[in-house]
Amino acid sequence: MIEITINGKKCTCEKGEFLLDVARRNGFYIPTLCHHPAISGQACCRVCLVEVVEKGRSKIVVSCVYPVERPCEVYTDSERVKEDRAVVLMLLKERAPESDVIDALCKAYGAADGSRFAAIDGEKCIMCGLCAGACAKLGTGAISTVLRGTAKKISTPYDEPSKDCVGCLSCAYICPTKAITFKDDGQTREVWGRTFEIVHCRECGAPVGTREEIALAARRAGEEPEELCPTCRKKKMTDIMAHTYGIV
Template sequence: MIEITINGKACTCEKGEFLLDVARRNGFYIPTLCHHPGLAEQGCCRVCLVEVVERGKSKIVVSCVYPVERPCEVYTDSDRVREDRGAVLMLLAMRAPESPEIAALCRQYGAIDGSRFKPIQGEKCIMCGLCARACASLGTGAISTVMRGTAKKISTPYDEPSSACIGCLSCVKVCPTSAISFTDGPEKRSIWGREFELVHCRECGTVIGTREEIEYAAKRCGEEPEEICPECRKKKMADVMAHTYGECEI
């Protein structure tokens, strides 16, 4: 175990543990955008910057991918951190001027005024890549990074509706800036240029997903598709257990 201090508080961690995880475990807030607990760290947004002092030398590091190797002092909100974080947020605001999440962080950290730069009109995406990675982790790979330079974006191949998309909204759920648009109606869902039939639980009627999503999940598990929500499945299993073994006597 290694002992470090974060904003003056003594904390212990394992060697190689990422600094962001150590800080959050000990109650310290560090803002993030490209970080998600269900996906491997990538450190591309740079919002989680912190100041680390080791052997008398200070440096700014990206906490989500910085492994603790030795005792050190960490400052999550020093003047230097706020200045560098403000500069990063200014650049992100130029990339995604329509994102309320970015705007809120800019106000919180006093982001540098970037009015002299020309923003990308109507954009919310910061190109963190979480959505494409979430899609790939499911094995569908319906969306990815396309184009280059200033035209770089996340999309389906050739901007056409992808047959690989199952309408599961995994991309939407991990997006930190609400950049992916979709619509849900009583019976249909539209996303990435496709329309999907929504399946309702046969017991309670709640929406449990798209037809393609349910069939895909069942195939991966080697089971037959079942149109029943998790809560009703639990209740059904409890009823079966009660019927099989009887009520417990007090």
């Protein structure tokens, strides 16, 4: 175990543990956009900057991927951190001027007006890659980073409806800036240029997911697709166990 100091408070952690995780475990707030516990190592938004002092030398690091190797002092909101974070947010604001999340962070940290830079009209995406990572982890790989330079974006191949998409909305739910739009009226769901039928639980009528999403989950589990919501599925398993063991 290693003892470090965060904003004057002594904290212990394991060697190699990332600073962001240590700070959050000890109750310190560090803003993030591209960080998600299910998809590690993004480190592209740079909002989680902190100041680290080791042997009298200070440096700014990206806390979500900075491993603690030795005792040090950490400052999550020093003047230097605030200034650097404000610059990062100013640039992100120009990348995604329509994002309410980034706008709120800019106001919180006093980010300067970046209008001298070319903003991307109507954009919310900061190219953090969380959506593509979630899609890949799910096993569909329906979306990815396409094109290069200023035209770089997240999309389906050739911007055409992808046969691999199952309409699960994992991409939309994990997006930190709500850049992925979709429509859902309870009967159908539209996302990435495709329309999916929403299946409802055969017992209680609650929405379960798209037919493609249910089929994918069944294949991964090695089972047949079953149109039951989590609550009714749990009840079914309880009834089976009760019958098996003769519990009345």
